[in-house]
């Protein structure tokens with residue numbers, strides 16, 4: 331299939347580095363002599379015909395910006411056949427021959443369905459959750475972990491000043507990667523993730539009490555949102571240990587901010603690779619990172635992969651944070 335014009339969209343939760351990926355897609359496509367169109371607000375843009383022409387200057391001054399200049403959305407309408415048909419008509423009318431879809435697994439499912447209907451799509455992983463099975467790394471994770479680290483460091487200051495325990499919930503949807511990495515980076519006494527079953531009495535209360543006996547006076551417990559319940563946990567810690575305890579939910583602050591080097595560089599590489607595939611008429615693929623290299627997989631294969639939790643890092647956290 332001859333590709334003349336490609337579209338680019340961001341879908342699902344925004345992630346720092348999405349703009350760097352959009353920029354890479356636009357510049358790489360122009361470099362290959364393709365035309366590029368920006369599809370606004372995820373798959374909704376295809377249904378509502380919110381499409382804009384992009385040129386080399388359209389993506390100036392965005393590499394360092396958080397969020398996504400293309401806006402984003404989750405689109406239930408696109409999952410209906412009627413929405414898909416409207417999207418297909420928009421592609422035909424706009425002359426869009428292929429699309430780079432930046433987002434998480436939900437975005438990849440949309441890309442798979444569009445590919446099936448005849449528009450080749452390539453997925454680029456972008457989510458702070460780093461929960462996409464097909465890739466070791468997704469754009470936005472590093473920035474988000476750094477934000478969590480900075481925020482928990484601040485909580486540590488006040489916890490230390492008051493001899494308190496701070497229980498902090500970080501995002502991650504059903505996955506504990508953000509919690510695990512921030513817990514390690516912040517030296518949290520306990521990290522609670524959905525992937526590992528724990529005994530609160532032994533693994534949190536007991537651990538705090540044992541550390542207290544060695545002279546430790548302030549404590550950090552990082553909890554993944556997939557486990558939740560930070561208010562209740564904080565109450566229980568306070569009652570059972572006698573340590574004044576506060577709960578904090580970090581929330582959407584984790585999604586914003588200027589992307590880190592890791593996110594800008596990865597986004598640039600992945601955006602470039604996605605265009606190289608599409609330019610050859612190759613669709614129904616996702617770009618991924620494996621052993622530090624950029625690879626690509628069939629979307630069906632990618633969506634059926636399973637992500638192994640980093641149990642070794644979890645063990646390390648337990649061994650050294652006490």
Ligand code: F6P
Nearest residue numbers: 343457458459501502503555585
């Ligand atoms: O997928 C990214 C994410 O921030 C998750 O960590 C979180 O569960 C969800 O999106 C929040 O979604 P919303 O922005 O719609 O509240």
